[in-house]
Amino acid sequence: MATDPSPRAEQNRADRAAQQLSTGVPGVLIAEPEVARGGQNVRITFPNAHVRGVLYVLDAWDGQDWQTVFCLYSDGGGIAGWEISTKRYKSSGCAVRDIGIVGAGPDLVRMPREAPPGTYRLCTGNSQEKKCGLISVAAS
Structure with missing residues (x-):
């Protein structure tokens, strides 16, 4: 996916992504930092307690819809062994054991080193109620 690297183009992509995020996906998760480099850990929290698993997905906007590009496996909210x-x-999806985590977080995930710079949608990957938020990946 070739993209214009200029700050203005990136802002336009982010604005379009934010508009798309606000339609069709209930709920929000909070990712900190909002801009991360590949290989950096990101802290995920929820405004209210939320039931979820250890899987998160990173989606890229293709101009028409969000497409999952990476599977992110969290630390399970600090559960030993994850x-x-x-x-x-x-296309076969993201395989993960189905466990339940309850609470507002934090969960830790790592941004993929292979992710090109840009704005992505970060979502819970195996919870009954999908929660999403935007995150940007910066050039390393």
């Missing part, structure tokens, strides 16, 4: 990892999304 390792933070990432992998490219494949």
Whole structure:
């Protein structure tokens, strides 16, 4: 996906992505920092307690719709034994054991080193109620 790297083009993409995020996806998650580099850990929290699993997905806007490009496996809110990892999304999906985590977070995920700079949608990947937020990946 070739993109114009200028700040104005990036802002336009972010504005379009934010508009798309606000339609059709209930709920919000908060990612900190809002701009992360590939390989950097990101802290995810929710405004209210939320039931979720350890899977998150990173979606890219293709001009028409959001497409999942990476599977992000969280630390499970600090549950011993869960390792933070990432992998490219494949048509077979993101396999993960189905466990339940309850609360407002934080969960830690790692931004993929292979993710091109840009604005992405970060969503819960295996919760009954999908929650999403925007995050930007900066050039390393």
